[in-house]
Amino acid sequence: MSSRLQNQVAWISGAASGMGEGIARLFAREGAAVALVDVQAAKGQVIAEQIRAAGGRAIFIECDVRSESAVRSSIEQTVREFGGLNSIVNCAGIVQVKLLHELDEADWDRLMDINVKSIFLSIKHGIAHLKKNPRSYVVNIGSIGSFISQGSTPAYIASKGAVLMLSKSIALDYAADGVRCNCVCPGITDTPMLREHLNATADPEATLRNRLRRVPMGVPLTPHDIARAALYFSCEDSAGVTGTSLVIDGGYLAAAEWEHPGKTRFMDPQ
Numbered sequence: 272m273s274s275r276l277q278n279q280v281a282w283i284s285g286a287a288s289g290m291g292e293g294i295a296r297l298f299a300r301e302g303a304a305v306a307l308v309d310v311q312a313a314k315g316q317v318i319a320e321q322i323r324a325a326g327g328r329a330i331f332i333e334c335d336v337r338s339e340s341a342v343r344s345s346i347e348q349t350v351r352e353f354g355g356l357n358s359i360v361n362c363a364g365i366v367q368v369k370l371l372h373e374l375d376e377a378d379w380d381r382l383m384d385i386n387v388k389s390i391f392l393s394i395k396h397g398i399a400h401l402k403k404n405p406r407s408y409v410v411n412i413g414s415i416g417s418f419i420s421q422g423s424t425p426a427y428i429a430s431k432g433a434v435l436m437l438s439k440s441i442a443l444d445y446a447a448d449g450v451r452c453n454c455v456c457p458g459i460t461d462t463p464m465l466r467e468h469l470n471a472t473a474d475p476e477a478t479l480r481n482r483l484r485r486v487p488m489g490v491p492l493t494p495h496d497i498a499r500a501a502l503y504f505s506c507e508d509s510a511g512v513t514g515t516s517l518v519i520d521g522g523y524l525a526a527a528e529w530e531h532p533g534k535t536r537f538m539d540p541q
């Protein structure tokens with residue numbers, strides 16, 4: 272077990288699946304005590320148990336991040352259980368594929384509450400704990416959609432733009448307190464969210480292949496790729512870095528137009 276997060280306590284939302292799960296597992300391997308926060312209790316419990324079985328420290332807390340009282344009590348439980356809080360990772364998120372005129376008000380509010388309001392709530396109730404440490408960390412998961420738009424996802428794109436700017440605002444307001452806040456912006460990443468999206472199309476594998484033609488590396492990212500970026504921002508490897516973003520996208524944002532040549536060495540089995 273490595274120890275870049277020795278003695279740290281991390282509250283991680285969306286930790287029952289995909290990137291959040293990857294972040295929880297990596298942070299635990301690096302020595303952090305991790306609170307896995309999610310609405311998916313059965314999956315979250317299993318991951319927490321697996322982390323403990325591997326020698327890590329983990330609890331699962333069932334929490335809907337749209338609810339202020341639930342977020343507050345999940346943070347209080349984390350502090351009670353592990354004796355403090357150094358690190359908040361806001362990873363819970365959903366996507367909706369609907370044009371604006373097809374969205375009803377409840378759709379819009381649900382997405383904004385999960386993707387954006389949850390960050391406000393976690394900081395509102397976590398900041399007093401973060402400020403008790405000489406160094407603390409906030410990582411918010413944005414998207415390439417924090418920088419560019421994609422078709423038929425207006426609420427999602429608006430939310431991810433907001434995540435990036437909210438991260439900058441948090442960075443400014445709490446820098447003097449020793450809290451750094453940064454935004455990790457993933458491209459196409461192979462998680463249950465992506466699979467659900469693909470499975471809604473007639474030929475999921477063909478849809479994925481088609482989408483990856485826009486990616487210079489030609490492969491989807493893995494949750495572990497994203498977790499490593501979150502780790503970088505959550506320890507002193509990134510000392511001096513705050514209010515910025517790290518795009519992990521296989522080159523997607525590097526070009527306005529691109530079609531990869533059919534194969535890259537990143538596709539070779541390791």
Ligand SMILES: NC(=O)c1ccc[n+]([C@@H]2O[C@H](COP(=O)([O-])OP(=O)(O)OC[C@H]3O[C@@H](n4cnc5c(N)ncnc54)[C@H](O)[C@@H]3O)[C@@H](O)[C@H]2O)c1
Nearest residue numbers: 285288289290309310335336363364414459460462463464
């Ligand atoms: N997969 C991608 O290609 C991709 C790309 C860019 C950004 N992202 C972002 O990465 C983050 C993680 O996504 P993922 O791909 O791992 O998806 P995922 O669906 O695998 O995981 C998201 C998790 O968030 C949880 N969640 C949803 N609503 C919640 C709520 N109200 N309260 C608590 N937890 C809730 C889900 O239960 C799930 O466990 C999201 O913010 C997403 O927008 C994903």
